Amino acid sequence: MxxxxxxxxxxxxxxxxxxxxxxxxxxxxxxxxxxxxGIGGSLLGGIVVNLVRGNGLKLQFTxxxxxxxxxxLLLALVTALRGGGKGGTKxxxxxxxxxxxxxxxxxxxxxx
Numbered sequence: 001m002x003x004x005x006x007x008x009x010x011x012x013x014x015x016x017x018x019x020x021x022x023x024x025x026x027x028x029x030x031x032x033x034x035x036x037x038g039i040g041g042s043l044l045g046g047i048v049v050n051l052v053r054g055n056g057l058k059l060q061f062t063x064x065x066x067x068x069x070x071x072x073l074l075l076a077l078v079t080a081l082r083g084g085g086k087g088g089t090k091x092x093x094x095x096x097x098x099x100x101x102x103x104x105x106x107x108x109x110x111x112x
Contacts, residue, residue: 008035013038
């Protein structure tokens, strides 16, 4: 039972860290994606470590550093496939009819 809890915590932590590194998000909106990317990154890191060591394609979880590196790679891939990134929210907001000005945006003149 503890192993599952540790796996979920490490997966979420490495997914959040990958989000900080790849996207620069301090407050990500999709924690489920980050959990999946973190766990997938750990598995990807485990496969790469086993290939480097010559153990074949064994499926194995890696440590925190391998999980973060794998999660960064997976998150970059997911972000590229979704067409997102730092400017992705502007495109989605404009398509949804919403408009968000950047900080210090245009100043509007008052009507008299």
